[in-house]
Amino acid sequence: xxxxxxxxxxxxxxxxxxxxxxxxxxxxxFPEAALTKIIKNDQKIIFKIEHQDIFYNNxxxxxxxxxxxxxxxxxxxxxxxxxxxTKSIAFGVFHRIQExxxxxxxxxxxxxxxxxxxxxxxxxxxxxxxxxxxxxxxIRLRYRLATEIPLSGSTxxxxxxxxxxxxxxxxxxxxxxxxxxxxxxxxLGKLIASSQKLEWSLDYRTDKFIQEGFRTxxxxxxxxxxxx
Numbered sequence: 001x002x003x004x005x006x007x008x009x010x011x012x013x014x015x016x017x018x019x020x021x022x023x024x025x026x027x028x029x030f031p032e033a034a035l036t037k038i039i040k041n042d043q044k045i046i047f048k049i050e051h052q053d054i055f056y057n058n059x060x061x062x063x064x065x066x067x068x069x070x071x072x073x074x075x076x077x078x079x080x081x082x083x084x085x086t087k088s089i090a091f092g093v094f095h096r097i098q099e100x101x102x103x104x105x106x107x108x109x110x111x112x113x114x115x116x117x118x119x120x121x122x123x124x125x126x127x128x129x130x131x132x133x134x135x136x137x138x139i140r141l142r143y144r145l146a147t148e149i150p151l152s153g154s155t156x157x158x159x160x161x162x163x164x165x166x167x168x169x170x171x172x173x174x175x176x177x178x179x180x181x182x183x184x185x186x187x188l189g190k191l192i193a194s195s196q197k198l199e200w201s202l203d204y205r206t207d208k209f210i211q212e213g214f215r216t217x218x219x220x221x222x223x224x225x226x227x228x
Contacts, residue, residue: 024215028054028071030203036227042082044227046090050074052219059215073097078107087112094128101133120148124168136175144168144183162189164199170207181207187221199223 052071078092094105130138146166164187187201201221
């Protein structure tokens with residue numbers, strides 16, 4: 001575990017140094033937590049909060065600036081129900097607190113899981129519509145592929161660690177302009193108990209591939225997840 005923390009820190013510092021010369025780059029801390037209430041007939045309700053603080057900013061009017069600035073806080077709620085043991089559908093609502101105008105979002109989701117020996121492959125398809133005062137409606141299409149690998153044996157048991165690698169391209173349309181974003185995440189997780197897990201992650205995001213001002217963001221994440 002200590003080796004992983006040290007390696008993660010070195011990777012983070014290396015990436016910050018590498019990207020610091022980019023015109024649009026910032027990095028920071030990204031804690032998140034999710035609470036899942038399981039109800040009858042394989043249905044569940046999920047509440048989630050995400051918070052982002054910027055530590056270093058090399059974009060806009062804040063060139064090469066060390067800081068501690070609130071970027072966003074997101075509040076989410078989902079209703080999820082299984083179609084069968086490996087597929088599910090979810091609907092969600094979202095509220096974002098940020099500088100300027102806050103935002104609201106409606107989310108539709110389809111998820112499927114495949115198991116291949118030690119690997120678990122998770123597919124997630126999402127569409128969402130974001131409403132921000134003063135801005136045109138933003139419509140997005142997202143696909144995330146994630147793989148989970150137990151680090152002890154072929155199955156994951158309480159007290160054991162696991163790795164998660166995911167990638168998610170996001171296609172958006174807003175005000176007649178098309179854009180692409182990509183999110184690559186590497187995580188080390190621990191299944192504390194059957195109902196609790198903790199994850200440490202590096203989350204690397206790139207966007208504005210088409211519009212002017214290519215941007216990169218690097219987040220150090222920690223997440224806690226509990227279900228009952």
